Amino acid sequence: MSAAVLQVHGLGKRYRLYASPRERLLALLGWADRAQSHWALKDVSFELQRGQCLGVIGDNGAGKSTLLKLLAGTLQPSHGQLHRVGRVTAILELGAGFHPDFTGRDNLMFGGSFIGLGPSTMLRLFDEIVAFSELGDAIDRPVKTYSSGMAVRLAFALVTAVQPEVLIIDEALSVGDQHFQKKCVQRIEAFRQNGCTVLFCSHSLYHVRQLCDRVLWLDQGQVRGLGDTEAVLAGYETHVRLQDQPQQATGSGNNGARAEPPMGTVAQDWVAGGRRAGLVAAEVIGLDRHSGLELTGSDLVIQVQAASRSDETPSIGVMLEQFQGIGITSVATHAEGAQLTALESKNGFTSWQVTLTFPQLPLHSGHYCLSFYLFDAQGLVVYDEWKDFIEFQWVSPSLTPGLVRLPHQWS
Secondary structure, eight states: OOOEEEEEEEEEEEEEEOSSHHHHHHHHTTSOOOOEEEEEEEEEEEEEETTOEEEEEOSTTSSHHHHHHHHHTSSOOSEEEEEEOSOEEEESSTTTTOOTTSBHHHHHHHHHHHTTOOHHHHHHHHHHHHHHHTOGGGGGSBGGGSOHHHHHHHHHHHHTSSOOSEEEEESGGGSSOHHHHHHHHHHHHHHHHTTOEEEEEOSOHHHHHHHOSEEEEEETTEEEEEEEHHHHHHHHHHHHHHHHHHHHTTOOOOOSOOOOOOHHHHHHHHHHHTOOEEEEEEEEETEEGGGTSEEOSSOEEEEEEEEEETTOOOEEEEEEEETTSOEEEEEEHHHHTOOOEEEEEETTEEEEEEEEEETTOOBOSEEEEEEEEEEOTTSOSEEEEEEEEEEEEEOOSOOOOSSBOOOOOOO
C-alpha cells in the first residue's frame, strides 16, 4: 500500500470559555483567569492512503467541522500532530470569501490566487470554470446581484478546477439545486477515481455510502467509530434511532398512499420551483385499511409513481423497516438494472411507474413501514424522499419468533 497522504495523531482543539466579557478582560490583563476549558475535539487519530474517501459523520456539535478546519489549516490544533502530503483543497464555506461589489470574473481571479492558482493558470482554466458554473454572461455582473445558488456554483467550480492531492468537503452537497448537486457528486467521484484522497463530511448517509470506503464517527468531540463504511454506519443509525424513539412513540405514518394533485398540477409547481423530479404516489396493493392496515395475501406488492423532466429517466428506491425499529432491506432500480414504465408526458415532465414485489413475504408477524426515494438515473442525487410513508401489519403463517425466515437447510 502506498504511503499515507494524511496522518492525524492525537489531534485536539480546546477553547477557553468565559462567563462574561469582564472575566475575559481580567484574564487578558493577567489578574484572574477563570476560564473553563471546552474540548471541541480530543484525541482523534487516523491515516488515509492515496485514493481513499473517508466519510465524517456525527450529531450536530460532534466536532466534524472543527476537524475539517484543522485539516485544512484554517484552525490550529491545541494538541496532537497532523501531516499532509501535497496540495490540499477545502470546500468549507462556499462563496464566503467573495467580495460582493466585484464581478464574478474579478472574484475568480482574486480567489484563484488565494488557493494557489497563479494568473497564467487562471487564464487557462477560466472558460472551463465559467462553463462548469453555468453562469454565462452573469460572470461580468457584481456578485451582490447573484442568488446564493449562483455564488455556490461559482465557488465550487473555482476550488475544484484543479484536482488536489487531498479534497476536504463540508456539506457542499446540501446547497445548490439538484442538477448542480449531481455535477458536484460526479466531479468528486472522478477525483476519487483518479487517486485524490477525499474527506467528506455530510448528514446525507446515502451520499456517504455512495462515495466513502471508510467512515469516522465523532461523538462529543471524540472518536466513537472508525472503520469500513457499513460497519460504522450500522452503529450510527442505531444511535440515531434510539435518539428518535421518544419523538416517534406517539407518532404514526400516513397509512396508505399519499393524495397528490393531478400530474399537470405537480409539473407546474415543479417548474416554478426549479425541481427536476419528485415522487407522486405510493401504495401497497391489497392493503386492507378496514382491518388495522393488515396486509392480505402472501406477497408484498408496492406500486410507486414519480415524475421527472422529460429529458431524464429517474430511479426509484424502496426501504422496508420494522416500525420504530431497524432497517430490513432496501432496493433501488438503478442498482438492479430495473426499468421504469413511462405513463405520459405533460408540461415538460414525464410520469413514471414501477411495481415492486416481495413474493412469499419472509417476515414474521409484526408492524412494518415503507420509505420511498427518488434518485437520478445513476443514483448519485436524491431528488425526493418520503420517509416512513406507509405502515402495515403482517401476520405470518408461521408462529416462530424472530424477524425474518432465512433460507436454510438441515443435514
